[in-house]
Amino acid sequence: MRLLKLLRRKTYIIITSALRLLITAFFGVLTAVWFVSAVYAQRGYYAVGGEWIVIIGITYAIWKLAGHVARMWWEDFV
Numbered sequence: 586m587r588l589l590k591l592l593r594r595k596t597y598i599i600i601t602s603a604l605r606l607l608i609t610a611f612f613g614v615l616t617a618v619w620f621v622s623a624v625y626a627q628r629g630y631y632a633v634g635g636e637w638i639v640i641i642g643i644t645y646a647i648w649k650l651a652g653h654v655a656r657m658w659w660e661d662f663v
Contacts, residue, residue, distance in 0.1 A: 601655040608651050613644035 620636040 597659055601658070605648065605651040605655060609644060609648045612647045613640065616640050616643045 617640050620640055621631070624634065624636045625631055
């Protein structure tokens, strides 16, 4: 019984970490494409500027939100 519970917990950690990483990567890339293309249209050339601060902030917020959802999912699952 204890081994089964440990196995379920480890499986949960692996699955939710993978999903959390995929969701964060997807929305991070989506945000980057959107912001970089918008700034390119405004400037007329590619450059590394303040838009990356916003991209990193949004990506971090999505990472934390996905973790919160995963914790809520685990509480409902157990």
